[in-house]
Amino acid sequence: MKPQTLPLNRPKTYRVKSFGCQMNVYDGERMGELLAEKGIAPAPEGEEADLVVLNTCHIREKAAEKVYSDIGRLKKEDGTKPIIAVAGCVAQAEGEEIMERAPSVSMVVGPQAYHRLPDMLDKAVKGQRATDTDMPAIAKFDSLPKRKKRSPTAFLTVQEGCDKFCTYCVVPYTRGAEISRPYSDLIDEAYRLVDAGAREITLLGQNVNAWSGEDANGRRAGLGELIHAIARIDGLERIRYTTSHPNDMDDALIEAHGSSDKLMPYLHLPVQSGNDRVLKAMNRAHTAESYLRLLERFRTVRPDIALSGDFIVGFPGETEAEFEDTLSLIDEVRYSQAFSFKYSPRPGTPAATMDNQIAPEVMSERLHRLQARLNRDQIAFNEASVGKTCQVLVERKGKHPGQWLGKSPWLQSVWFEGEAQIGDLIEVELVEAGPNSLKGALLTPAIA
Ligand code: SAH
Ligand code: SF4
Ligand code: F3S
Numbered sequence: 234m235k236p237q238t239l240p241l242n243r244p245k246t247y248r249v250k251s252f253g254c255q256m257n258v259y260d261g262e263r264m265g266e267l268l269a270e271k272g273i274a275p276a277p278e279g280e281e282a283d284l285v286v287l288n289t290c291h292i293r294e295k296a297a298e299k300v301y302s303d304i305g306r307l308k309k310e311d312g313t314k315p316i317i318a319v320a321g322c323v324a325q326a327e328g329e330e331i332m333e334r335a336p337s338v339s340m341v342v343g344p345q346a347y348h349r350l351p352d353m354l355d356k357a358v359k360g361q362r363a364t365d366t367d368m369p370a371i372a373k374f375d376s377l378p379k380r381k382k383r384s385p386t387a388f389l390t391v392q393e394g395c396d397k398f399c400t401y402c403v404v405p406y407t408r409g410a411e412i413s414r415p416y417s418d419l420i421d422e423a424y425r426l427v428d429a430g431a432r433e434i435t436l437l438g439q440n441v442n443a444w445s446g447e448d449a450n451g452r453r454a455g456l457g458e459l460i461h462a463i464a465r466i467d468g469l470e471r472i473r474y475t476t477s478h479p480n481d482m483d484d485a486l487i488e489a490h491g492s493s494d495k496l497m498p499y500l501h502l503p504v505q506s507g508n509d510r511v512l513k514a515m516n517r518a519h520t521a522e523s524y525l526r527l528l529e530r531f532r533t534v535r536p537d538i539a540l541s542g543d544f545i546v547g548f549p550g551e552t553e554a555e556f557e558d559t560l561s562l563i564d565e566v567r568y569s570q571a572f573s574f575k576y577s578p579r580p581g582t583p584a585a586t587m588d589n590q591i592a593p594e595v596m597s598e599r600l601h602r603l604q605a606r607l608n609r610d611q612i613a614f615n616e617a618s619v620g621k622t623c624q625v626l627v628e629r630k631g632k633h634p635g636q637w638l639g640k641s642p643w644l645q646s647v648w649f650e651g652e653a654q655i656g657d658l659i660e661v662e663l664v665e666a667g668p669n670s671l672k673g674a675l676l677t678p679a680i681a
Contacts (some may be wrong), residue, residue: 240360244283244316246276250303253290255475256437257321257344259388261288263377264320264347270378271351281309284316284354291403293577296323297330303464304335310384316340316357322349322407326581328366338362344408345369348376358372367411374418380425385626385656387431391419391459392438397478399505400516401576404439411439416446416454416462423463432656433471433626434463442477442486450553457485458556464495470658471626471642475501475606476543479519479527491534498535499569499644502528503543507562508555511548514587521562528566539569539614539643545574546603547576547596549587556599563606569614571607571641575600608668625649625673627657641671649673 247268251261264286265275276282282475285307289300300323309315318340319331325343332341339357341368341669342350355362363410374390395413403432422433438444441456448454448462460472472495479502489496506512507521531538544559563571575596578585625647637653640646641663649661661673 241316241358242283243358243541244273244354246280246282247273247284247286248276248282249286249288249320251288251321253288253292253321255388255435256390256393256439257288257290259390259437260321260344260347261286262382262388264288264350266378266381267348267350268354271354273604280309282315283309284318284319286350288322289319289321291322291326291407291579293574293579297327301330301335304337307337316354317359318342318350318353320344320350321409322403325366325407326403328364332362332364334666340364341366343367345373348373374414375450380422381429382426382431383429385430386433386628387426388435388437389419389422389426390414390437391456392441392444395439396482397440397518398516400514401545401579401582401585403460403579403582406581407561409438411443413444413446416448416459419446419459420462423466423469427466427469430656432469432658433473434469436463436472436474438461438474439476440478440481441474442483443481455485456481457483457487457489460489460493461497464493470495472496473499473644477502479504479517479524482527487530487534490531490538495578497644499539499642500528500531500538503540503541504562505543505545506548506551506555507559508551511551511558512554514550515548515584521558524566525562537643539645540566541644542566542568542571543571543605544571544603545576546573546599547591549576549584549591550589551576551591551599556603560603560606563610564605567613568607569645570611573600573603573607612666612668614643615668615671618643618645618671619666620663620678622660624658625661627653627655627659629655646670647673649675651675 249261249265251257287303307315314337317338319338320342324341328341331338339362340353345368346365349365356363392413394409396411398405444456446454465503504524509520623641627637627639629638631638631648635650638648653659660676663671664674666670
C-alpha cells in the first residue's frame with residue numbers, strides 16, 4: 234500500500250453517510266459525536282464536508298462496487314476531494330482492497346474500531362493513510378464520548394455481533410462474535426438519552442434478544458429484565474427492540490410484552506423461509522412450526538401485537554414447492570409489514586458455493602409474488618386500524634404547514650393536522666388508511 238505523502242488541511246466540517254441497518258445508523262451518529270468532540274462541525278445541508286465518512290453495508294449485492302462509485306463521485310464545491318474515511322461492514326470485509334484500489338481514501342475503519350477514528354484522522358492530516366479493522370472486545374463503547382443526541386427517538390446498541398452463522402450471511406464476519414454491553418452502562422446511556430429529550434428508545438443488536446448481563450444486584454438478566462429496568466426511567470414513554478432471533482427468545486421477554494406498558498406492541502422476528510429443508514440449509518436451527526408457535530405465545534400475552542419479519546427468496550436449491558411453503562407461512566402469520574430480499578451470494582459464505590443457485594429471473598418472479606402477499610397483509614393491517622385511538626409520537630413536520638408525522642404504537646407512520654410539537658405524544662383517532670401510512674384526527678392536546 235502506498236502512503237499518501239501530501240499533508241491535508243485539518244477538516245472543519247464532517248458528514249457521515251450511513252447505509253444498511255439501524256446499528257449502522259447508530260454507529261454513524263456515534264462517529265459524528267466523536268468528530269464533534271474534536272471540534273469538527275456537521276457540514277451544512279447541501280454542502281459537501283471537508284471529511285466524509287462512508288459508513289457502508291455489505292449485506293447484499295454489489296455493496297463494494299457502490300462504495301467505489303461513491304468515492305469517485307465525492308467532490309467539494311471547489312472541485313477538490315474531501316478527506317474520505319470508509320467505515321462499516323464493507324470496510325471490515327474489504328479494507329485492504331479499498332486502500333489499494335482507491336488512493337483517495339485516507340482511512341478504513343471497521344465497525345469495532347471506529348472509536349479510534351480521531352487518532353486515525355490525526356495521522357491522515359499528516360499524510361499517513363490508516364486502516365483499523367481490529368475487533369477488540371467491547372473497548373469501543375468505553376472510549377466513546379457521553380451521548381448528547383437530542384431527539385424524541387433514539388437508538389441504543391445493547392448487543393453486537395453474531396455467532397449464528399446462517400449460511401448466506403456476512404454479519405458474523407463483519408461484526409464479529411456476539412458481545413453484550415454491561416447493564417449499568419446501558420442504564421446510564423438510556424438516562425442520558427432521556428435527559429436529552431428521548432421519549433422512545435429502540436434497543437439494538439444483531440441478535441438483540443441474545444443480550445445478557447448482570448443487574449445491579451448481580452442477578453443474571455436478559456433483554457426482558459433490561460426492558461423492565463429501562464421502563465422505570467421517568468420521561469421515557471416507549472421502548473422497542475430489534476432485531477431478534479427466534480432461537481434466543483426467552484420467557485421474560487415474551488412476558489414483558491404483557492406486563493410493560495412502555496414496551497410497544499411490535500415484534501420484528503425474521504424467519505427467512507417457511508420450508509424446513511431450506512431453513513436447515515440456511516443453518517437457521519428453527520423450523521417453520523417452532524417459529525409459528527413462538528409468535529402464538531406473543532399473541533397470547535399481547536393480542537394486538539404487530540408482527541414483522543425478513544424473507545429471502547431463491548436460496549440455493551429452493552424449489553417452487555419450498556417457496557410456496559413460505560407463502561403459506563405468510564398467509565398464516567399475516568404480518569403488519571415485512572422485508573423481503575432476493576438471495577445474494579456473499580463472498581466467503583457457505584451458501585455462495587452451494588449447488589443449484591437459482592436463476593435471477595426465477596428469484597425476481599418469486600419476490601414479486603411474495604411481496605404481493607406481504608402488501609396485501611400490510612394494507613389489511615392498516616385498514617383494520619381505522620377507528621382505533623392511539624398515541625402518536627411526533628417525530629417531524631409534514632409537507633404542509635400544520636401537518637405532523639409520527640409513529641403509532643404498531644410502528645405505522647401516522648400524519649395529522651393541528652397543534653403539536655416534535656416530541657409530543659398525541660392522542661389521535663386513526664381515520665384513514667393508505668398502504669404505507671395512516672391519517673389521524675387529533676383527540677386531545679399533547680400529554681405533558
Ligand atoms: N440478525 C438479523 C438480521 C440481519 S441481516 C436476523 O438474523 O434476523 C437483515 C436481513 O438481511 C436478514 O434477516 C435477511 O433476510 C437478509 N439477508 C442477509 N443476508 C442475505 C443475503 N446473502 N441475501 C439476501 N438477503 C440477505
Ligand atoms: Fe446473519 Fe443469521 Fe446472524 Fe442474522 S442470525 S446476523 S441472518 S448470521
Ligand atoms: Fe449491513 Fe453490516 Fe448492518 S452488513 S445490515 S451494516 S451489520
